[in-house]
Amino acid sequence: MHGRSGLLLGLPGILLLLALVAFPLGYALALSFTRYTFIRPSLAWAGLDRYREVLQDPYFLNALGVTGVYVLLTVGLGLLLAVLLHQAYPLRGFHYFAVSLPMLIAPVGVGLIWKMILHPELGILAYLFGGRDLLGNVQTALLTLALVDVWQQVSFAALVLLAALRSLPQEPLEAARVDGATP
Template sequence: MRTKNYPLRLQEKIAGYSFLAPTVVVLAAVVAFPLIYSLIASFYAYTFVSPGFKIFLGLSNYINALKDSYFWNSLIVTISFVLAVVSIEFVLGFIIALMLNRDIRFKGVYYTILTIPMLLSPVAVGLIWKMLLHPDLGVMNYFLSLFGLKHVNWLGSPIGAFWSVLFVDIWQQISFMILLLLAGLVSLPKEP
């Protein structure tokens, strides 16, 4: 015997909205308000030294940003970083996910080792790698000195900093890509 799907009663709808309301309020306070405030402030001569909406500048802040060479350099570096991180994480993550998709021994140990970096706080990871990459006292330079190589100032040059931060970001975030791709591989049927 079929039962009819009756619409939710008004009380149940009110209860659902009342559970949803605190989340909407928090999101509005944390995301929407600062976003709108920043957008409005971008049209004024707003600084942290003298905050306020006294002098209206219109689009001149945006025009000045587009004329600034630092802005374009930052944009190019950011796009390069994102493209490099995403492509390297995807390729390495896919290779590792393919290896973990096989029946291998100690699969649980490999999962644990691979997910530990993802569970660490980005601030902690940054501090750990800052110490490891220290130009004088870092472990990386210690290993280089064992082979008779000079110490490298990993974070002292723009190119060195770019590749060091790229490596650290990939080291921490590749776990997520591996798990994501592995979940897709596991859901595929085993037969050809």
Template sequence: MIKKDDYSFNSLQKNEKLTGMLFIGPTILGLVAIILIPLLYSLVISFSDYNFIHPVISSFVGFQNFLKAFSDQYFWNSLWVTIEFVVVVVGLELLLGFMIAMLLNRDIKLKGLYYAILTIPMVMSPIAVSLIWKMLLHQELGIVNYVLSSFGIGSVNWLGSTHGTLLTLILVDIWHQISFMILVLLAGLVSLPLEPYQAAKIDGANALQILFKITIPLMKPVIATVVLIRTIMAFRTYDLVYIMTKGGPGVSTDVLSYFIYKKTFMSLDLAQASAISWVLLLLVLLVVFGLFRYLESEETA
């Protein structure tokens, strides 16, 4: 026999679930409408002959758009440029960010001022950052070359060199995004337990031993998480390339996101652009899966 109190409790639980569904339902529907439907539609387009000249799906062509992309040397160039950009940007940001976070984790004066300075690049829009640095690095009118000339260094073509322009974009992106890396790593360092450090000092461990035996192992989950976030962000880099170089000189800075833009709005080949977008998505998912597996292995270790 069900007691009245039990019935009231079950009724209350059902009401709470219904209320929760009513609150979260519009959000889920919005996400489906904004994200899932366009995503699935782009997948359908990637297997069709759709383009802006004839904006209808007259036939499905199977994997032809993917095979066409894989046989395009410019696609492979963009893929390599993207991987090079992501690896160098995330790697340097992690190295420099960890070093700066370690310094800020000490008792230093004006720490609040340093925090405020760090947040300035992070809150700036990519478009503003790109425009500012494009003016600063102008070969004839830029302040950077003016300062270098005062030290007797000749004018540097920061955005016109086939071999050096990608490095310039990497440095600009690091300037813009490293604040995020520093603040996340700093939050992780602040939250570390003190007991292992106290025990290490008693045992006579030096600074390097403490760093590699205690700090880095304890920080691995935080490092993996911030690397995951920054890797996804770096793969999505578009504004920087579009404003500063347009993929040039030649195709030396033609990352996949800009390559997709050219296929869509210059070649008007939306079907192949969709196919390449899915290749990029699968590449990002592969990296995400690898980092998640690493995080799981660290948690079970």
């Protein structure tokens, strides 16, 4: 009886999850194999043609590369911060707070703060870089946006990776130290 009552209690949540996530995802996947567009809604079979087109599109490949840079920066810096915070040192509590702070600010607030910092006439970074408009320059705009986004997102990655480091069993590490392993 307990198994059935648990299933009945969980059923509304499962149905809601299926309705809001699984169905739209499956429907979008099914449409990706057709020639359906909003202008010409046709369910004519296209097979893998659309996927071939996307993989040959230079804009898609550029977006994929930019996304890869964002992910590598975020995860790489997050892992570095997590490893540093995993060590025992006197100011670790303060550094937990400092790393968590960007994550606590709403993305809209982060955008407004960085908009003022990067403002071409009033911003501190424009002043430090000799009046350069970092967001208005083709060479610096992507890197500037990437650093702003990574600044906020790296704290989440660091805390998740730190939790993973903390959950590792200590016995293999202690055994390695006994065997003479160094950090």
